[in-house]
Amino acid sequence: MTEILVLAEHRRGEFRDVTFEMLTKGRELSQKIDADLTAVLLGHNVKEFAKKLADHAKKVLTVDDARLEDFNAEAYQKVLSHLISERKPLLTLIGHTSFGVDLAPSLATELNVPLATDCINVDFEEKKPIVVRQVYGGKVNVKASLHTSESYIVTLRPATFEVQEVEPLGGEIIEIPSPLKEDIPYKKFVEYYEPPAGEVDITAANILVSVGRGIKDTENMPIVEKLAGALGGALACSRPIVDKGWLPSDRQVGTSGKTVKPKLYLAVGISGAFQHVSGMKNSDLIIAINKDSKAPIFRAADYGVVEDLFKVVPTLTNKILEEKKSSS
Amino acid sequence: MDTIVCVKHVPETAEAEIAVDSSGKGIKTEDLVFDINEWDDYAIEEAVLMKEKLGGSVTVITMGPEDADKTLRKCLAKGADKAIRLTDKAFERSDAYATAKILHKAIKDLPFNLILTGTQASDDGYAQVGVILAELLGIPHATMVKKIESKEEFVRVNRELEGGLEQVMEVKLPAMLAVQTGINEPRYVSIMGIRKAREKELKVLGLGDLGLKEEEVGESGSWITMEEMFIPPVEKEAEILTGGPDEIAAKIVETLKARGLV
Numbered sequence: 001m002t003e004i005l006v007l008a009e010h011r012r013g014e015f016r017d018v019t020f021e022m023l024t025k026g027r028e029l030s031q032k033i034d035a036d037l038t039a040v041l042l043g044h045n046v047k048e049f050a051k052k053l054a055d056h057a058k059k060v061l062t063v064d065d066a067r068l069e070d071f072n073a074e075a076y077q078k079v080l081s082h083l084i085s086e087r088k089p090l091l092t093l094i095g096h097t098s099f100g101v102d103l104a105p106s107l108a109t110e111l112n113v114p115l116a117t118d119c120i121n122v123d124f125e126e127k128k129p130i131v132v133r134q135v136y137g138g139k140v141n142v143k144a145s146l147h148t149s150e151s152y153i154v155t156l157r158p159a160t161f162e163v164q165e166v167e168p169l170g171g172e173i174i175e176i177p178s179p180l181k182e183d184i185p186y187k188k189f190v191e192y193y194e195p196p197a198g199e200v201d202i203t204a205a206n207i208l209v210s211v212g213r214g215i216k217d218t219e220n221m222p223i224v225e226k227l228a229g230a231l232g233g234a235l236a237c238s239r240p241i242v243d244k245g246w247l248p249s250d251r252q253v254g255t256s257g258k259t260v261k262p263k264l265y266l267a268v269g270i271s272g273a274f275q276h277v278s279g280m281k282n283s284d285l286i287i288a289i290n291k292d293s294k295a296p297i298f299r300a301a302d303y304g305v306v307e308d309l310f311k312v313v314p315t316l317t318n319k320i321l322e323e324k325k326s327s328s
Numbered sequence: 329m330d331t332i333v334c335v336k337h338v339p340e341t342a343e344a345e346i347a348v349d350s351s352g353k354g355i356k357t358e359d360l361v362f363d364i365n366e367w368d369d370y371a372i373e374e375a376v377l378m379k380e381k382l383g384g385s386v387t388v389i390t391m392g393p394e395d396a397d398k399t400l401r402k403c404l405a406k407g408a409d410k411a412i413r414l415t416d417k418a419f420e421r422s423d424a425y426a427t428a429k430i431l432h433k434a435i436k437d438l439p440f441n442l443i444l445t446g447t448q449a450s451d452d453g454y455a456q457v458g459v460i461l462a463e464l465l466g467i468p469h470a471t472m473v474k475k476i477e478s479k480e481e482f483v484r485v486n487r488e489l490e491g492g493l494e495q496v497m498e499v500k501l502p503a504m505l506a507v508q509t510g511i512n513e514p515r516y517v518s519i520m521g522i523r524k525a526r527e528k529e530l531k532v533l534g535l536g537d538l539g540l541k542e543e544e545v546g547e548s549g550s551w552i553t554m555e556e557m558f559i560p561p562v563e564k565e566a567e568i569l570t571g572g573p574d575e576i577a578a579k580i581v582e583t584l585k586a587r588g589l590v
Contacts, residue, residue, distance in 0.1 A: 074468060098489045102471045105459035114551035117454050135452050136341045140355060143556045186468035190496040193486060243510030255490055264589050271342055285587060287580060288566060292343055304566030305576050316577040323581050323590050
């Protein structure tokens with residue numbers, strides 16, 4: 001029987017959302033090509049944990065080993081290359097996450113199995129996967145096919161596939177003895193590190209003014225600080241601002257930062273890369289100011305202003321201050 | 329510490345208008361400015377910082393056309409000691425796998441303790457080349473690296489996870505590390521500095537020099553084949569507020585007032 005494997009991703013005792021997103025997509029594909037859908041759970045003391053996957057897959061394979069408790073690409077690769085060599089699944093789905101990025105390319109190389117990464121869609125045409133990926137920061141899409149093989153690996157972009165409520169599959173939980181024989185000599189997990197929190201919690205703010213690369217220089221930051229001040233909101237930002245050290249990392253919105261849901265999200269000079277949008281798309285009202293009319297942020301925003309932020313933002317700040325003065 | 333840094337010369341597209349070219353498999357690049365891939369700029373900086381602190385050498389390597397020499401010269405000006413450019417007609421349309429195989433042939437006999445590269449390239453965004461290269465070389469790797477501490481036999485790195493969390497790992501040397509943006513502050517180099525770096529060695533190697541066969545590279549040596557490139561369909565689009573700055577500001581204030589936000 002043709003099989004589709006989905007690698008469950010978990011961290012500190014919780015499944016990551018991408019796990020169920022992949023199982024949703026995996027189920028759709030398994031129906032299309034008449035394949036078995038199998039979840040793979042690598043971890044330590046995961047027997048109870050595995051039951052949570054049983055509703056979403058025909059089978060749940062568990063490998064229990066203390067060396068799999070925290071993600072370690074070296075240990076994960078050893079176990080997965082063993083499983084894939086034995087079972088020869090037509091397709092293995094892995095999340096395009098920090099874990100997946102560390103694991104999938106070396107796994108595919110070891111197995112000599114074609115890999116497509118960061119896919120926003122995957123389909124089969126005559127048992128051969130066809131994927132859609134984004135390039136040039138999400139401005140262009142690519143449709144690509146994988147070279148003919150008996151097995152394929154595809155990593156899926158998180159927060160792209162909507163999890164569907166479905167009939168529980170009541171999957172069978174199968175324990176696989178750990179194939180890890182010797183030590184994991186090259187890589188050692190030491191600890192998790194959480195950067196210390198600052199004085200502003202952007203996840204608690206009703207109004208966020210968020211600034212991106214378009215601000216150009218740290219000297220221009222007062223322009224957006226004033227706008228945030230006038231609105232009584234907090235100042236947040238996209239990744240480049242933290243990379244440059246202009247704001248601390250706890251102000252960053254996006255995949256690698258915070259997920260926010262304010263009443264107003266005013267994006268200033270932010271292009272709207274997928275990683276940023278996934279952290280703010282559920283805001284009640286999104287207004288974006290960007291001079292590039294093709295910026296992906298305008299696909300996430302309710303209202304858009306295609307204009308130079310240096311012209312619009314100071315005017316807007318003054319208008320808001322006037323408004324507040326006249327209504328008080 | 330002897331470090332090899334893999335870099336890519338890419339078009340800057342963050343603020344540019346992009347159009348698909350007539351082949352339907354590429355973008356129009358005539359009006360685009362090419363520069364070092366943003367992630368790789370942090371990788372070369374990290375290598376130079378390590379050299380300044382620990383001694384050793386930095387070799388920078390790229391695969392690309394002659395124009396990519398600009399990126400290599402920039403890296404030499406930043407402090408790399410020598411540069412290698414891999415180029416051949418047969419390399420065109422190589423995906424991440426074929427690219428890693430080409431780099432592997434060029435690197436396998438060079439002495440090194442560490443290979444650094446960016447976590448991904450801003451053009452194709454595969455986030456694969458460094459990790460495949462590490463596997464081909466038989467050395468360990470870590471990606472999305474935000475901090476590197478060198479010890480004698482290993483490096484201690486912080487890997488970026490989702491939601492602001494980091495994972496501290498120890499990776500035995502020699503190793504490949506793919507760095508994340510923000511790991512350091514890339515230095516600027518003047519045109520004068522780049523001109524001076526012209527004295528440094530820049531070697532160009534092709535298919536035959538690397539002992540590769542044509543079928544191992546390009547499209548035939550790749551895992552994936554591009555079928556089509558297209559501008560993504562617009563599912564939802566913002567209502568665009570038009571007018572002069574005053575008019576626009578007034579419209580925004582009206583919207584905010586209607587929702588009780590001012």
